[in-house]
Amino acid sequence: xxxxxxxxxxxxxxxxxxxxxxxxxxxxxxxxxxxxxxxxxxxxxxxxxxxxxxxxxxxxxxxxxxxxxxxxxxxxxxxxxxxxxxxxxxxxxxxxxxxxxxxxxxxxxxxxxxxxxxxxxxxxxxxxxxxxxxxxxxxxxxxxxxxxxxxxxxxxxxxxxxxxxxxxxxxxxxxxxxxxxxxxxxxxxxxxxxxxxxxxxxxxxxxxxxxxxxxxxxxxxxxxxxxxxxxxxxxxxxxxxxxxxxxxxxxxxxxxxxxxxxxxxxxxxxxxxxxxxxxxxxxxxxxxxxxxxxxxxxxxxxxxxxxxxxxxxxxxxxxxxxxxxxxxxxxxxxxxxxxxxxxxxxxxxxxxxxxxxxxxxxxxxxxxxxxxxxxxxxxxxxxxxxxxxxxxxxxxxxxxxxxxxxxxxxxxxxxxxxxxxxxxxxxxxxxxxxxxxxxxxxxxxxxxxxxxxxxxxxxxxxxxxxxxxxxxxxxxxxxxxxxxxxxxxxxxxxxxxxxxxxxxxxxxxxxxxxxxxxxxxxxxxxxxxxxxxxxxxxxxxxxxxxxxxxxxxxxxxxxxxxxxxxxxxxxxxxxxxxxxxxxxxxxxxxxxxxxxxxxxxxxxxxxxxxxxxxxxxxxxxxxxxxxxxxxxxxxxxxxxxxxxxxxxxxxxxxxxxxxxxxxxxxxxxxxxxxxxxxxxxxxxxxxxxxxxxxxxxxxxxxxxxxxxxxxxxxxxxxxxxxxxxxxxxxxxxxxxxxxxxxxxxxxxxxxxxxxxxxxxxxxxxxxxxxxxxxxxxxxxxxxxxxxxxxxxxxxxxxxxxxxxxxxxxxxxxxxxxxxxxxxxxxxxxxxxxxxxxxxxxxxxxxxxxxxxxxxxx
Numbered sequence: 001x002x003x004x005x006x007x008x009x010x011x012x013x014x015x016x017x018x019x020x021x022x023x024x025x026x027x028x029x030x031x032x033x034x035x036x037x038x039x040x041x042x043x044x045x046x047x048x049x050x051x052x053x054x055x056x057x058x059x060x061x062x063x064x065x066x067x068x069x070x071x072x073x074x075x076x077x078x079x080x081x082x083x084x085x086x087x088x089x090x091x092x093x094x095x096x097x098x099x100x101x102x103x104x105x106x107x108x109x110x111x112x113x114x115x116x117x118x119x120x121x122x123x124x125x126x127x128x129x130x131x132x133x134x135x136x137x138x139x140x141x142x143x144x145x146x147x148x149x150x151x152x153x154x155x156x157x158x159x160x161x162x163x164x165x166x167x168x169x170x171x172x173x174x175x176x177x178x179x180x181x182x183x184x185x186x187x188x189x190x191x192x193x194x195x196x197x198x199x200x201x202x203x204x205x206x207x208x209x210x211x212x213x214x215x216x217x218x219x220x221x222x223x224x225x226x227x228x229x230x231x232x233x234x235x236x237x238x239x240x241x242x243x244x245x246x247x248x249x250x251x252x253x254x255x256x257x258x259x260x261x262x263x264x265x266x267x268x269x270x271x272x273x274x275x276x277x278x279x280x281x282x283x284x285x286x287x288x289x290x291x292x293x294x295x296x297x298x299x300x301x302x303x304x305x306x307x308x309x310x311x312x313x314x315x316x317x318x319x320x321x322x323x324x325x326x327x328x329x330x331x332x333x334x335x336x337x338x339x340x341x342x343x344x345x346x347x348x349x350x351x352x353x354x355x356x357x358x359x360x361x362x363x364x365x366x367x368x369x370x371x372x373x374x375x376x377x378x379x380x381x382x383x384x385x386x387x388x389x390x391x392x393x394x395x396x397x398x399x400x401x402x403x404x405x406x407x408x409x410x411x412x413x414x415x416x417x418x419x420x421x422x423x424x425x426x427x428x429x430x431x432x433x434x435x436x437x438x439x440x441x442x443x444x445x446x447x448x449x450x451x452x453x454x455x456x457x458x459x460x461x462x463x464x465x466x467x468x469x470x471x472x473x474x475x476x477x478x479x480x481x482x483x484x485x486x487x488x489x490x491x492x493x494x495x496x497x498x499x500x501x502x503x504x505x506x507x508x509x510x511x512x513x514x515x516x517x518x519x520x521x522x523x524x525x526x527x528x529x530x531x532x533x534x535x536x537x538x539x540x541x542x543x544x545x546x547x548x549x550x551x552x553x554x555x556x557x558x559x560x561x562x563x564x565x566x567x568x569x570x571x572x573x574x575x576x577x578x579x580x581x582x583x584x585x586x587x588x589x590x591x592x593x594x595x596x597x598x599x600x601x602x603x604x605x606x607x608x609x610x611x612x613x614x615x616x617x618x619x620x621x622x623x624x625x626x627x628x629x630x631x632x633x634x635x636x637x638x639x640x641x642x643x644x645x646x647x648x649x650x651x652x653x654x655x656x657x658x659x660x661x662x663x664x665x666x667x668x669x670x671x672x673x674x675x676x677x678x679x680x681x682x683x684x685x686x687x688x689x690x691x692x693x694x695x696x697x698x699x700x701x702x703x704x705x706x707x708x709x710x711x712x713x714x715x716x717x718x719x720x721x722x723x724x725x726x727x728x729x730x731x732x733x734x735x736x737x738x739x740x741x742x743x744x745x746x747x748x749x750x751x752x753x754x755x756x757x758x759x760x761x762x763x764x765x766x767x768x769x770x771x772x773x774x775x776x777x778x779x780x781x782x783x784x785x786x787x788x789x790x791x792x793x794x795x796x797x798x799x800x801x802x803x804x805x806x807x808x809x810x811x812x813x814x815x816x817x818x819x820x821x822x823x824x825x826x827x828x829x830x831x832x833x834x835x836x837x838x839x840x841x842x843x844x845x846x847x848x849x850x851x852x853x854x855x856x857x
Contacts, residue, residue: 178468222282
């Protein structure tokens with residue numbers, strides 16, 4: 001078994017809506033059916049009993065080694081605790097070669113699972129050991145490192161439940177919620193509206209305390225200390241016991257409470273100084289340690305925190321008791337688990353000494369041994385939910401503290417006897433405020449019920465009903481994609497929206513090109529959704545990007561499929577038939593939002609049938625309003641766009657909106673049939689996105705079919721009385737559409753300049769000139785430096801073969817070099833002639849033609 005390619009599908013894809021790893025797997029003849037491998041399955045199960053039943057999704061298939069790899073990859077992740085359920089293996093047109101697709105929750109974990117599954121299968125095949133516990137341990141460790149922590153994860157889960165899209169911006173906890181101009185960003189439990197100044201104030205414990213005192217919030221008395229001597233002096237001034245903590249710190253690091261001796265203070269000062277050069281000494285408030293969570297102007301949750309401790313059993317030493325407690329599966333390192341392991345360090349030993357104990361003391365049964373006085377969960381403490389017990393006055397003091405510091409999400413640390421009465425009545429106080437507070441104790445407290453704190457933070461960031469989404473229009477098809485994308489974007493701009501657009505020419509944001517080249521893939525689309533100045537996005541969605549990575553979005557408002565026709569790029573990446581291509585192209589239709597629309601070409605049977613897979617509603621478009629699909633749509637009073645009496649009509653029930661051809665420059669008064677279809681698709685998309693008719697009308701009237709608005713899309717020039725048309729058509733369907741348009745234009749002599757893309761099938765290259773040979777008098781074939789894997793002369797030979805039985809072409813010429821060919825064609829033109837130039841290097845060729853046209857005037 002050989003794995004030749006592994007891809008991460010990071011969005012909805014050909015196989016499912018799940019993120020997934022796709023591997024291309026080649027199996028030898030005997031590996032195509034594992035029953036032909038004596039003892040293999042038994043050895044596989046001996047090494048991994050949890051692998052489950054090996055069975056193909058289709059009963060006619062035999063179980064291959066590729067299927068074994070699929071199940072091993074999925075089940076290893078499941079056993080490691082990853083929430084994955086989907087997998088699939090499909091044999092390709094190449095005998096013995098399979099595509100194995102397995103869902104992942106974290107990409108790095110999915111890739112490692114494939115690697116380990118390969119090792120497992122090889123071990124079973126070769127009858128050698130496989131260390132399953134180590135493999136699962138590696139997966140768990142990696143998953144813990146990769147996945148979002150509990151605080152950030154709870155907010156993201158709450159956002160997803162509200163339909164808000166998210167994207168991790170780093171491998172850490174920085175996350176974007178929403179798209180474009182509606183986006184918000186969070187980092188752990190901190191939101192983007194919190195100022196850096198407020199965060200800085202919260203970290204400065206002395207400044208925070210002074211501000212809280214100024215607001216009338218009860219706080220413990222204390223002051224900063226320069227050194228250990230000054231700290232001891234401060235402790236005596238304040239009165240023992242005291243608390244020593246770093247002036248700039250978080251998560252309870254370096255905090256020691258209830259200090260009563262000089263020796264204990266020195267240890268505490270050292271621990272605090274390791275965190276911050278400035279150390280604070282303050283009065284110790286007796287009572288319990290509480291954490292109150294304030295979001296906006298509301299108290300959302302409260303928990304009583306217990307310091308890390310063990311209970312004596314009369315048998316084990318303190319050290320052994322700590323080891324026993326730390327075996328609890330709920331306890332782990334860091335914040336990935338509901339509890340953290342208890343630290344056994346100098347502070348713990350000092351706290352034992354204060355209780356007249358050492359690490360080797362065997363405490364009697366039932367004795368509570370404190371290992372630390374501060375109760376942070378990050379140092380091994382536990383939490384009990386007390387939200388329902390909080391007195392209104394206590395809640396009010398916590399909210400005032402958060403407002404005084406300026407924190408949208410604030411963890412308020414309170415020490416008092418009880419939450420049931422005001423702080424002032426019991427001598428309690430607020431000892432700290434915290435930016436980006438940990439949410440773990442409120443989500444999964446050690447005791448009591450968890451609180452919906454993630455939901456509260458999302459509700460603070462996004463107004464009710466706001467899903468953080470901007471309108472996203474995805475456009476795919478064989479031909480017309482780029483022009484349709486550009487026109488839809490233009491219609492959005494005409495309505496006053498700032499538009500992000502991707503296509504084969506580049507990335508554009510609010511009319512400015514931010515990237516160049518073929519940008520029709522998901523990476524460019526994701527970059528647009530990151531941009532804060534984008535109110536609407538229109539994406540050309542090419543087949544290659546969907547195959548490589550899936551879609552850039554979870555769902556779109558509008559999906560447009562212009563046509564499929566005879567297809568394009570067939571034979572690549574196991575997409576060998578028009579039907580295969582349609583299955584791939586309809587991915588955008590399957591991922592339309594429930595309140596969105598799929599805009600489908602009713603005249604293309606394969607496109608029209610995609611309606612069966614649409615998750616939203618349908619708008620059909622076609623020139624012929626009497627086409628059966630259109631007639632049915634109109635009879636039901638549903639949305640349809642068609643041509644009638646020299647106009648494009650958008651109709652729904654009794655409603656009609658009319659757009660005369662002479663008000664749509666792109667169509668050249670309706671004479672260019674494929675531009676009429678592109679315009680219909682664009683009107684339907686704008687309608688589906690909710691644009692008003694006045695803006696659509698205005699946008700259509702101002703969109704010119706020139707090299708600026710639609711480069712390489714039937715750009716017409718006047719050269720010394722001859723008509724020159726530049727177009728990027730490069731497949732048989734495009735040739736048919738161009739021929740129809742050219743035949744509607746008068747000309748004494750018609751010539752065409754053409755090359756071919758070497759990454760097409762032989763028959764596709766030949767068919768282009770077969771189509772052109774019946775319309776053009778002269779054909780000039782050119783070959784350029786980039787043949788896309790073909791040998792020199794190979795493409796031109798195929799093009800010439802297509803002209804063998806040409807019905808009209810009488811003159812065929814061959815030239816090397818695109819610009820030389822263009823010059824040769826222009827030189828041969830006379831007044832009244834027409835020349836179609838099929839450009840390859842779009843921008844450069846258009847600039848070259850424009851320069852020649854300009855010099856001719």
